[in-house]
Amino acid sequence: MRAECIHEPTLRRLPLYHAIVAQEQEQGREFVSSSLIARQLELNPVQVRKDLETTGTTGTPRRGFPVAELRRRLESCLGWSVRTEAVLVGAGHLGASLMQYDRFDRFGLSISAGFDVDPRRVGVSIAGKPVLAMDCLESYVRERGIVLGILTVSPEAAQEATDRLVAAGIRGIWNFTPAKLRVAFPVMVERIELAASLAVLWKKLQARKAGMETDRLGGIEEQIVQFNR
Amino acid sequence: MRAECIHEPTLRRLPLYHAIVAQEQEQGREFVSSSLIARQLELNPVQVRKDLETTGTTGTPRRGFPVAELRRRLESCLGWSVRTEAVLVGAGHLGASLMQYDRFDRFGLSISAGFDVDPRRVGVSIAGKPVLAMDCLESYVRERGIVLGILTVSPEAAQEATDRLVAAGIRGIWNFTPAKLRVAFPVMVERIELAASLAVLWKKLQARKAGMETDRLGGIEEQIVQFNR
DNA sequence: ACTTGTGAACAAATTCACAGCC
DNA sequence: GGCTGTGAATTTGTTCACAAGT
Numbered sequence: 109m110r111a112e113c114i115h116e117p118t119l120r121r122l123p124l125y126h127a128i129v130a131q132e133q134e135q136g137r138e139f140v141s142s143s144l145i146a147r148q149l150e151l152n153p154v155q156v157r158k159d160l161e162t163t164g165t166t167g168t169p170r171r172g173f174p175v176a177e178l179r180r181r182l183e184s185c186l187g188w189s190v191r192t193e194a195v196l197v198g199a200g201h202l203g204a205s206l207m208q209y210d211r212f213d214r215f216g217l218s219i220s221a222g223f224d225v226d227p228r229r230v231g232v233s234i235a236g237k238p239v240l241a242m243d244c245l246e247s248y249v250r251e252r253g254i255v256l257g258i259l260t261v262s263p264e265a266a267q268e269a270t271d272r273l274v275a276a277g278i279r280g281i282w283n284f285t286p287a288k289l290r291v292a293f294p295v296m297v298e299r300i301e302l303a304a305s306l307a308v309l310w311k312k313l314q315a316r317k318a319g320m321e322t323d324r325l326g327g328i329e330e331q332i333v334q335f336n337r
Numbered sequence: 338m339r340a341e342c343i344h345e346p347t348l349r350r351l352p353l354y355h356a357i358v359a360q361e362q363e364q365g366r367e368f369v370s371s372s373l374i375a376r377q378l379e380l381n382p383v384q385v386r387k388d389l390e391t392t393g394t395t396g397t398p399r400r401g402f403p404v405a406e407l408r409r410r411l412e413s414c415l416g417w418s419v420r421t422e423a424v425l426v427g428a429g430h431l432g433a434s435l436m437q438y439d440r441f442d443r444f445g446l447s448i449s450a451g452f453d454v455d456p457r458r459v460g461v462s463i464a465g466k467p468v469l470a471m472d473c474l475e476s477y478v479r480e481r482g483i484v485l486g487i488l489t490v491s492p493e494a495a496q497e498a499t500d501r502l503v504a505a506g507i508r509g510i511w512n513f514t515p516a517k518l519r520v521a522f523p524v525m526v527e528r529i530e531l532a533a534s535l536a537v538l539w540k541k542l543q544a545r546k547a548g549m550e551t552d553r554l555g556g557i558e559e560q561i562v563q564f565n566r
Numbered sequence: 567a568c569t570t571g572t573g574a575a576c577a578a579a580t581t582c583a584c585a586g587c588c
Numbered sequence: 589g590g591c592t593g594t595g596a597a598t599t600t601g602t603t604c605a606c607a608a609g610t
Contacts, residue, residue, distance in 0.1 A: 117601065119540060123532035127517065141569065149517065154603060157570065169569040169609045186532070187539030201437060205430030211492075211515065215535050255542070263440075280542045282535065286440065288356060288378065296545055298538035300529065303352035303415070306444050306511065309527035310416030311348060313484070313509045316525055346579065370591065381581060386592065398591045399588040 114185060118159045124149055125160065126182045133175045141172035188216045193254050194282075197269045198261030199224040199239045202284060206260060208235040219258065221248060225265070242272070249276035256280050263287045343414060347388045353378055354389065355411045362404045370401030417445045422483050423511075426498045427490030428453040428468045431513060435489060437464040448487065450477060454494070471501070478505035485509050492516045 114122075128148055132140050142160065146153040160173060163181040167173040183189050196203050199222040206212075207219050222239040224230055230241045240248065248254070257273040259266060259281055266287035273281060274295050283289055283299040291297055343351075357377055361369050371389065375382035389402060392410040396402040412418050425432050428451040435441075436448050451468040453459055459470045469477065477483070486502040488495060488510055495516035502510060503524050512518055512528040520526055 114540070115600080116537060116540075119536050120530065120533040123515075123530065123536060124517065126532075127515065143569080152603060154571095155601090158572090158602085161571075167570055169571090170567090171610080172569070186536045187543075192539075201430050201434030205434060208430060215532060216539075217535065256538075279545070280538055282538055286352075286356065288353065294545055296538065296541035298534055298541060300531070300534055301349065301352065302529070303355075303444060304349040305527055305529055306446065307348050307352060307415045308345060309485075309509055309511055309525065310419075310421075310445075311343070311345075312525035312527060314416075316508065316523055344578080372591080382591095383581065383593095384579090387580085387594090390593075396592055397588080398586075398593090399589090401591070 114162045118162055121159055122182055122186055129179045138175055139172040140175050190216050192216055192256055193218055193220050194256035194258050195254050196222045196258040199229050203260035204234050207237055245272055246276040258282045260284045343391045347391055350388055351411055351415050358408045367404055368401040369404050419445050421445055421485055422447055422449050423485035423487050424483050425451045425487040428458050432489035433463050436466055474501055475505040487511045489513045
């Protein structure tokens with residue numbers, strides 16, 4: 109709906125809500141409350157309500173939010189109801205596992221082909237999708253009007269692959285490499301930040317230790333638990 | 338150093354700074370300025386300075402920050418200077434690609450073994466690391482005092498694998514599955530949020546379209562470019 | 567009781583403005 | 589001129605407090 113006014117922190121929480129809502133729906137529940145969701149995710153119920161409000165769903169007091177409608181709206185806000193075709197560049201182990209990952213279906217994402225420089229990988233098919241030679245990339249993307257590229261090449265090869273995707277007319281790149289990609293304006297990049305995630309985990313582990321010490325001294329424990337989001 | 342007072346948004350940017358600093362160091366540069374980093378990452382230079390300040394590095398006017406020291410301190414804050422052993426559970430395609438991923442070395446992470454329920458995967462070795470049967474998990478973890486588990490099993494198997502890791506005395510779990518894991522307090526979980534990342538990318542793509550329309554009407558373009566972080 | 571929904575208060579994060587230095 | 593460093597202002601995000609509905 110007015111999906112552009114959902115701010116990023118909220119957007120990033122929506123998939124979590126969706127998982128719970130879907131699970132509750134499968135168990136036949138018709139209404140779900142913000143506090144139920146909050147409890148399971150260790151979040152503040154008000155935050156959950158505010159987030160759900162941005163999806164346009166309206167709950168009824170004493171009962172909660174209607175599960176079916178909420179799920180539909182979450183999926184719409186997440187962009188899961190629109191099907192988008194993507195090509196994947198770099199059909200190594202990581203690339204292959206993404207090509208096989210059937211869950212992308214629910215996210216509205218379908219990978220229609222993989223590309224690789226290595227001739228030994230070219231010609232095989234992974235999960236029914238062909239792995240093609242890099243020569244075919246531009247024509248394939250252009251002919252099919254593909255808008256999204258998934259990048260799972262080595263970091264050294266990342267920029268060149270990007271340039272070719274951009275030249276072929278791609279609009280967005282989902283970057284699984286640690287490289288910072290240089291792209292011209294209208295192309296959007298979203299990177300999976302492994303290093304950042306790991307850094308946060310290291311910090312949580314440290315905080316845990318610190319927390320347990322203050323704990324022994326009769327300190328607070330809630331703030332530590334909250335880390336575990 | 339006083340790594341506990343680094344807040345999360347800053348921490349998540351540190352790997353980006355590190356990549357640039359390392360690159361500049363390899364090119365023989367001795368000083369790097371916050372504005373140079375900011376330009377490359379499309380960030381605000383003040384933010385870069387404030388972030389770098391939390392690492393304890395102090396720059397000198399007109400020259401910038403000393404590259405070698407800055408890099409060392411970044412690595413220390415990121416936890417890359419401490420070596421941590423991990424086990425990986427779920428040696429499928431994704432698991433295998435993580436076991437082979439040599440870049441984890443720099444992050445202070447070393448995966449010493451993989452575990453899998455599938456007997457066809459057990460016994461092989463990936464990147465010189467053994468893939469063992471799940472029966473051996475607890476004893477392996479306990480004997481070696483392993484603190485970190487990497488979870489790359491199917492979402493259905495995630496909770497059970499988690500319970501076994503926790504029972505074996507693991508302290509943190511790096512969760513590559515979409516499952517929300519239930520763990521007892523002192524265990525910390527950090528999840529790679531594919532769905533959230535993809536949702537953000539969908540939104541960027543929409544925003545791009547909207548941005549280009551307002552652009553045509555003589556609007557602003559900077560805020561859109563900023564998305565591309 | 568238990569819920570939604572919301573304005574106000576609060577906290578966190580970012581950006582601005584400018585002083586000081588080379 | 590270009591740079592660091594920092595308090596203040598601003599923006600953004602979260603939580604509180606409470607009215608209202610069932």
